[in-house]
Amino acid sequence: MIDYKLLEALATVIECGGFERAGLALGLSQSAISQRIRTLEIRLGQPVLVRSPALKATPAGQRLLNHVQQVQLLERDLTKSIPALSEPTARLRIALNADSLATWWAAAVGNFCAEETLLLDLVVEDQDIGLRRMREGDVAACLCSSPQPVAGARCVPIGTMTYMPLATPDYAQRYFGKGLSETSLQNAPAIVFGPNDQLQHRFLAQCGYHGTFPHHLCPSSEGFVKLALAGMGYGMIPEVQARPEIESGRLVSIAPEQTLEVPLYWHFWRHGGGVIDRLTNALRSTSLIRSAPEGD
């Protein structure tokens, strides 16, 4: 079996952000921590950490980290029946889409995490990369819009996010005062999350437009709304995120009949243990997407 002392040293170095702090956390000297990491690297035949520009795990180190996190999750279930074994907290690494994290995610899982004293390592990824990290064992679960399960994992539907093409009233009047047309779509600056943002292309295709368009690139959910509010462009924004701005009239839809529905699916490893099963139930029972959410 794997020597978990070595993996625990690795996990603690990453969690504490340094060898000295990891030593303090585990009650060991800094050189004992270094020795454990070195032993691990010799056994693996490759580095598990890079030191510069900042301390972080290599891809191989990250897989070990995920593994030790999963083992710790399983240990948690065990210590429910054998409390003497108990550890204070568990960690779970999850990939999810930026818009869920910026809107309904925390309200849906907050109580659950507080009750279970579960800590989350959240990573924001596009769906393709999130699922690849899951296949590679780098994350324990992934929230994205693909219904295609990863081999060995389960996939359940969570709900649907509605996106609307929003801009300030001034902007809408200036560029779309005469309605949506090939000319207006060709000239109106859009806001796009990144070069692979499919929402903007889906919206334009729904409008029957397939040409080019000027656009800002803004890889931040909140920044995206701020750019729209500053009159810099129109963009596909989750209705749940922009509801206050829509209600106050600061943002309006440039094409009220053109919404996009994006389904969300929760992918998780079967061997994640009871914690991940209960987190899955918390997510499945959320009413924060599709039906009227709290906003925050």
Add this chain to the structure above:
Amino acid sequence: MIDYKLLEALATVIECGGFERAGLALGLSQSAISQRIRTLEIRLGQPVLVRSPALKATPAGQRLLNHVQQVQLLERDLTKSIPALSEPTARLRIALNADSLATWWAAAVGNFCAEETLLLDLVVEDQDIGLRRMREGDVAACLCSSPQPVAGARCVPIGTMTYMPLATPDYAQRYFGKGLSETSLQNAPAIVFGPNDQLQHRFLAQCGYHGTFPHHLCPSSEGFVKLALAGMGYGMIPEVQARPEIESGRLVSIAPEQTLEVPLYWHFWRHGGGVIDRLTNALRSTSLIRSAPEGD
């Protein structure tokens, strides 16, 4: 001199997200675009694009893109004096910190971009990586907290963001009801932006605490606030971002006397031309940070 037809083809493929769309934009066939990219790659002796999993520039391609963007910026200044040469828009690639983009950035530059019909490619990066991308010619400007200029670039101070350790009143009562102590800081779950987040460590050092602490990792400015609002932890949040929640009492400081001031500096290439000089003036004249901002 470089054959700018080749660079223009590359820039258009990236901007349009595909060879066919780039051909439409430039009035060329798809195979003519492919031929230009191939010619460019042969001259360079290395690829400028990767096709999978998604179309994007290689590091070498990205440097070419940045160069052609800078040339296009310079052309804009020229066409101000010779309007017959005019092109509709310019693009500028900028690296900045997530919290600025999530808060005051758009309100500070929105009017300027609309008036100048300037499009932004924003990339969110930590300060070290943002400055490295600037040194490598990958971005034309970088907003971060380092006052150290990159060789050949200018660096001007923009203002200061104030961070406060915020949580829900329930959370503050539960973990810090008896005040801040070694025990409470050791047990209270924190929210940390990423493994290299220095703000949390600076806050703990100011409190005289140097041990370990449980924490969630949440690499999203808006998600960060949502996790705090869901009672999952306390975290260092920009005062400008949380002002509505502070005023409504939904978030409170767990240590009102412990704020952190983070200065922001704007780094930009000297040869960026008039557009970047005027953008710099717009940024320097913003009152959105330090003094009472609009929020949004």
